[in-house]
Amino acid sequence: MKKHPLNRRIRLAGLALATGAALTAGAAQAQDKGTVHLAYVEWSSEVASTNVVRAVLEQAGYEVNMTSLSAAAMWQAMGSGDADAIVAAWLPTTHADYLDRVSDDVEDLGVNLDGTKLGLVVPAYSDVETIADLNDHADAFNGEIIGIDPGAGLMSLTEEVIDTYDLDLRLRSGSGATMTAALASAIDNEENIVVTGWTPHWKFARFDLKYLEDPQGVYGGAEQIHTIVRQGLADDMPEAHAILDAFEWTPEQMGEVMLMNQEEGSDPYENAKQWVEENQDIVASWLGES
Structure with a gap:
């Protein structure tokens, strides 16, 4: 695994040890593995899926930053490498033009939700x-x-x-x-x-x-949601790449999280962590543990 140690982090870790402070195992692991930057659009489906992926990556020891963007800006961030991954690519129709513009700079990991x-x-x-x-x-x-x-x-x-x-x-x-x-x-x-x-x-x-029926077929048939990562992620963070590649769930599972998010005052991130905790059998397959 390719790691990215930073002198500043080493100095801070040394200072913490010198003063008797203890880093938790999870925090130390996250420092070693680095930060995954996820972009998403503010659709209820993508809020649900991106927060769940965040919770799973954190369970694996990564720090995760999430950025909400318009669809155009989300794809632009993927093309520029400002974002590491999205789990919000609607293909083959809705986001086809966006993907065409950045296809040389990203990797399509395939379907994470069908139907x-x-x-x-x-x-x-x-x-x-x-x-x-x-x-x-x-x-x-x-x-x-x-x-x-x-x-x-x-x-x-x-x-x-x-x-x-x-x-x-x-x-x-x-x-x-x-x-x-x-x-x-x-x-x-x-x-x-x-x-x-x-x-x-x-x-x-x-x-x-x-x-409403669409006899002209303008909206196309059923689509799928794909996971897209920036080129080079597999080399930089192979474990994160593997988790993102393995991530796949059903509309019913996504629906469970979306309904949780509609409860007044609920926090999508906290709901995602709860769902992940309650569905460790599914999460284990994403983490390569089953």
């Missing part, structure tokens, strides 16, 4: 069944589609949907949080609303929803 979907989502009580039907009900939807952050690949696809279906609705950008807040408010009042949606997401457990 995703993108599309336009409405309450189950809505009379609308397909995207093509939206124009006939544009007034009922206030002439708008409620979206998320403007840099998201889902937003670019939705702009393409608007053009392909010649919709008389505009796409309103915001965030994942503002989208779900608008959805909850509309459902509480039994109003029509159409939002950009993806699976896995906790809103499908909380509300009775449906995807």
Whole structure:
């Protein structure tokens, strides 16, 4: 394993020993192994997965820094090497353009979650069944589609949907949080609303929803979420690389963490640590212990 000792850390360790201070085994191990920098987008699915990966890497003795970015900035950080890894790459469609731009600078470790979907989502009580039907009900939807952050690949696809279906609705950008807040408010009042949606997401457990049919196939079929690391990570931190390569879970497992994160006042990092502690059999396979 390639290590990166720093003179400053050695001096500090020596000072601690000289003064009788004791470093815990975990802290000493983390100092030896270094810091893994994780980037992510502020989607409920990626908040869940990135915090779980953080907790697992910390269990293995690494320090971990997490940075929340827009999708475009997240991929830019991967290309520049400012981030070591993401577990938030939606492929082959949503993030395809981003990956193309940095493909020479990153390594795709493959799928960490299978069974995703993108599309336009409405309450189950809505009379609308397909995207093509939206124009006939544009007034009922206030002439708008409620979206998320403007840099998201889902937003670019939705702009393409608007053009392909010649919709008389505009796409309103915001965030994942503002989208779900608008959805909850509309459902509480039994109003029509159409939002950009993806699976896995906790809103499908909380509300009775449906995807609108996409006969033109603009959103594509089911997608997968991939783990991407910077080139050179395998040489710099081979154990971290191996853990990231082994990380894989199901939509149901991710859903457990996402629902925990929706509890008022809950901390996604603390929830991730709790889930990791309660699912050591799964975590052991990521750590190469089983």
